[in-house]
Amino acid sequence: MSFLLHGLLYGAVVGSVLLTVTAWAVWFERKFSARMQSRLGPTIVGPVGLLQPIADALKLMQKETIFPDNADRFLFRAAPPFMVVFSLATAAVVPFGPDMIAADLDIGVLYILALAGLMLFPVWIGGWASNNKFALLAAMRGIAQGVSYELPLVLSALVPVVLAGSMSLSVIVSFQAEHGWFIVWPPGPGLIAFGIFFVASLAETNRIPFDIPEAESELVAGVTTEYTGMKFGFFYLAEYLHTLVSAAVAAALFFGGWHGPWVSGLHWFVLKTLVLFVSIFWIRWTLVRFRADQLMRLCWKWLVPISLVVLMAAAVAVQLGEGR
Amino acid sequence: MSVELTAQRRADPYLDLEDYDPEADLMVLNVGPQHPSTHGVFRMKLYLDGEVIVKAVPYVGYLHRGVEKLCEKLTYTQVTPIVDKNDYVSPMMNEQAINMAFEDLLGVEVPRRARWLRTVLAELQRIASHLLWLGTFTLDLGGAIGGGSTLFLYCFRERELVLDIFEELTGCRFHYNTHTIGGNRHDITPGWAKMVHEAISVIEARTHEYEAMVTRNGIYADRTRGIGVIDAGLAMELGLTGPALRGSGVDHDLRRDAPYHAYDEVEVRVQTEAAGDCMARALVRIREMRESVRIVREMVDGVPEGPICGHRPIKLATQTKIKAGQAYACLESPRGELGTFVIAGGGSGTACPYRLKIRPPSLHALAAVPYIMPGHMVSDAVAILGSLDPILGEADR
């Protein structure tokens, strides 16, 4: 199949599937959190509230777009779509199955980390362009947090790269299929690296306990304070999409992707992603948030040194012949 | 760059910002009357140097409804439903404080049954109020979409049990109008005590969980330990009473030291903490909840027989006439010393009070804000405000 056709086809399929899954992930989060809080969640729209995401989307689309005075016209409008685009783009290199990957780049991990870095821009632009002090504070916090937590994210994502010897995600997954999932083998570096990657992903996607850019009780709605209607919908969607894709990337990097006992395939990948996704929710609905300086302290004093040590341990493991 | 505080941890509320640092580019953040965590309509202007607060200027009065002026035209029995809405979270306290002052002026003796029942109701109300406080405090720390709301909903689930008890007794979940001069209007039914026992055993089990969560959750401890320290001298000067004063180490509780209702017949163990920070105040309140549970369990079965009201039933609103006198009656509300100062007689005749002044503990708590907030960050500002437990209804009246 020609490269262009392959790309278009996969782009359309992956894009639409991911967007749909994200919409129903919202439903799932609402139901899950509701049960955690001894209440019911959506029950009215459709059986068990399953049509709730459609109702939400329709509601958001018909809301009036309020444009704040003195807000930067172009940037205010540009920020939300960029967030969605970057989140979706990250999914291009994720191997969903043995031969199901949209773009099998040699530098898959680098591409993902680069996009994670780029995702800071719409947050920052949206907060600054809103001409609102709360949004500005949130945007500054978002930048500080995002830039800081990139380091542990990169360093811990490098551990599978070092162990497998390649940056391409499909090669990393095939390596794990052959030798064993990185989370359990070689014993040590993989598990700690996964822990750090998980925490850093929580911080990059602005989930509690790291949601200071969106600190709802301090900064009204953070970056999205002035956004209404579908623009807000895009930010909301992008956040969930980013979380879902981060869970997928973590599953691919540390849990062996589509590999599993008996029959390997897409279903294992989906299962692993969902388990990680659910644990992200669980943490969100249980913990209170960090203060900004405590968050930075956690990153720079704990996560960065530990991830450096783990990376070196992984390199040593490779040199000792266990990796290759 | 952080604001240097004196050794006594007291910032200057009248700090002239030019004296602070002429080079600093201070941002003014208006935590406006509409904000997810201002506990009512309360406005704070924060002068920020980055994320650090240099000066905090609070503004109250957004909920001022002129209760004191209204009461000058209302008869003594009509006042009760109005002051219900002051401290709208613990209405029993408002009613009791008002009626205690009027009983003092009239010289009416409240029968033992009514005093006993008032004690039980006050302690149940204290449990409900502290549950609400805990829920909203965690909400401030964690966000309505997130971990904060989980504990918030759990606390409200328990609070519903207490509100069901009140509904069984008075017919209202909130704003009961159940107290009157000389006693109570609603008497308990035979199954009520059993209902109370069931509810408080559930609540007691949960308070252990809540205390564990507050003390053992690392993030919670990080957000509250060492934040918003009020030293004992400043607390007393400000007129802070209740958990805020006890959280700063001062051993003072009106229930034990100046007993009213039936508190002289039951032991009240006063909880104090020395640290004076948000964590200390939180622990004091949670332990007070447990203490209230113990008091209710001890008292609810032994309600003595007798009349429920010592004053003749009020048929006409103008039947209660007080010629002259000044009285001050106070009780220990979940927020501190809620007092009522009444001047009777004077120009308004004998049926209405001349001047009714309600001493709200929340106003004194809010007055602490300019002294303790500078030096902390924006995230701490909401934690401090939550830990002071202000209710704007009673602060503004």
Place this chain on the structure above:
Amino acid sequence: MIHIDPASELGTLLRERFGAEDFPKDAAPLVSPERHVELARVLAEEHGYRVFLYVAASHWPVVAPNPKKEGDTGDPEHYEIAYALRRPGPNTDVAHWRVRVDVGHSVPSLVPLFAGADWQEREQYDLVGVVFEGHPDLRRLMMPEDWEGHPLRRDYAIDTACPPWR
């Protein structure tokens, strides 16, 4: 009823050091405005009354002399300000006193002694109109900054119209 026993510790203090003569059975004793700050200081530092309870000002309109009563001179328009301090702890006690001042004159402020007096005095200024001399920042607390009139005065009608909220 608020009644200070003249023979008690507090009553003796008021009688001997601060010239309070009248101890009514249903009100606090009157202390002169010039001396009440000193009284508060003595109570706080020497007797432990350190918790600031309240300031309550009331407005008493002019009472014309009654021609039927002999020697009745009436009463000029004045404010009566009631103060209370509490001594915390197991032997808790409340010290009450009143200050009477004619309208147009000011009362010394307790702010240098008690930080809590700040907002309480502002509230009484706002609602009743008493001016506290020595207060660092006497402005309205409850009512909007540009409100005219003092609502809790007896001559302020309860249904006074207010301008529409901006």
